[in-house]
Amino acid sequence: MDDVMEVIREQIEKNPVILYMKGSPQFPQCGFSARAVEVMTAIGKPFAYVNILEAPEIRANLPKYGNWPTFPQLWVKGELIGGSDIILEMHRSGELGPMVEDATAA
Numbered sequence: 001m002d003d004v005m006e007v008i009r010e011q012i013e014k015n016p017v018i019l020y021m022k023g024s025p026q027f028p029q030c031g032f033s034a035r036a037v038e039v040m041t042a043i044g045k046p047f048a049y050v051n052i053l054e055a056p057e058i059r060a061n062l063p064k065y066g067n068w069p070t071f072p073q074l075w076v077k078g079e080l081i082g083g084s085d086i087i088l089e090m091h092r093s094g095e096l097g098p099m100v101e102d103a104t105a106a
């Protein structure tokens, strides 16, 4: 349990933009994850991802780590942004793009 939390902490700290999702960006396996990927693809900056269907311990523990019950989960610069509906809303309002660009700027 502590080990999993440590793995999650490292993933979130080492990747400025990371999407926890079902499936992969090439083959999302849930409509919510597909929607999140669509937005991230539209923003066009690189992002890391974890397929939680292949990582059951992360699937079980990330909701406790971030106090957020569902997937997908987008984390930017160590902070939880939210799930697909928030991702879409922040994209439409113009907030998400600059946030991701700033996080991925060299």
Ligand SMILES: N[C@@H](CCC(=O)N[C@@H](CS)C(=O)NCC(=O)O)C(=O)O
Residues within 6 Å of the ligand: 022, 030, 032, 059, 069, 070, 071, 072, 082, 083, 084, 085, 086
């Ligand atoms: N409002 C959320 C809904 C996401 C959602 O309901 N996800 C479900 C189905 S993919 C989920 O993560 N269930 C818990 C699980 O499968 O572990 C969003 O837009 O991201």
